[in-house]
Amino acid sequence: MAQRHTSLHQRTPPRQFHKRCQPQKFKSDRVCVSGCGQRRREFAHVRGDYVQLMSRCDEGPLAPVDKGGTHAERFGADAIECMARNEQASCKLFRMRSLVAFLFLFSAIICSPEIHHAFAGDEAALDEAYRRWEELENQGNYREAIQYAEQAVRLEKEFDPNSEYVGGALNHLGVLYQRLGNYAEAEKLHNLALEIVERTLGPEHRDVATVLYDFAWLHFSQGRHLEAEKLFKRARTIQETLLGPKHLDVANTLSALASLYLEQGRYDEEAEHLYLDALEAQEAVLDRQHPDVLSTINGLAALYWSQARYTKAEPLFRRVLVIQEMTLGYDHPDLAITLNYLGLLYLNQGIYKNAESLLKRSLDIKEKAL
Secondary structure, X not given: OOEEEOOOOOOOOOOOOOOEEEOXXXXXXXXXXXXXXXXXXXXXXXXXXXXXXXHOOOOOOOOOOOOOOOHHHHHHHHHHHHHHHOOOOOHHHHHHHHXXXXXXXXXXXHHOHHHHHHOHHHHHHHHHHHHHHHHHHHOOOHHHHHHHHHHHHHHHHHHOOOOHHHHHHHHHHHHHHHHOOOHHHHHHHHHHHHHHHHHHHOOOOHHHHHXXXXXXXXXXXXXXXXXXXXXXXXXXXXXXHHHOOOOHHHHHHHHHHHHHHHHOOOOOHHHHHHHHHHXXXXXXXXOOOOHHHHHHHHHHHHHHHHOOOHHHHHHHHHHHHHHHHHHHOOOXXXXXXXXXXXXXXXXXXXXXXXXXXHHHHHHHHHHHHO
């Protein structure tokens, strides 16, 4: 079983023993602090008006128009009236007036408590949708979590349909569908998320690497290993360029890539180096009992087991077993997998007494779980 950061985003175990990490988090928080969502929504509307004005800019004279009202209304009215008459305007003056209108409007937005209050209901609903989404997801109730995730996506689109926040929400919604095995829907969501995040943030942004990472896991889960490898490698390149080779995001991507090679039966030095580099970076930052560290140790032990390097695999599996017993209890299904590997390891070495006791204990746990 492959695992992303911590215990989230689990999938059906492959024949090797590794866990997938939790979806990598976007650099930006899901939801702004109170008031930020309202300003983001208003800013999006004003920005859209300004972009529309700029798109109509043509060469030609424009006489100032004396109008009453606020600064924004006066300057904005000049530009809008010119558009309505379809007159040729001086590009420089047109842009200046439109920009000044934009700035006055934006200043009014961020300073006006009335505007904040007008959209407080939507912001509260968005906060609640994210809270319930996370709560249900942590409980493993993915079907109900999807309902709140879709609500969060809908509300984010109301703030700004083309923002990176929409892309992030769509990406994680795709992760939920992965967990339920609905790969067709997950692929649609990841594709859309990638398109939005690349367009809004650029193709080399950290959040783009996050979407690529989660998209790669979708292909991995479907056995589409070539596509998964390309996406993992692209994510790795972006992360190493932006964050450096020892960053935790890089470590998790290295571990995932090594797990992909293990799944493919590529028991070579490259997979070992990927696991070792990932483990070094993780242990430098995380507690030795952290699920991410445990996930990488699982994969490395499985690699050594697959290579019949039992003297290297045994202490790693033993370390995993001790931590699992401490953190998960003595009857957890993950424990059965570790016990099964250790039992087969002893069986392959002819240590039959140890093999029998471990395999029997593994079988007992599996029967209790049925």
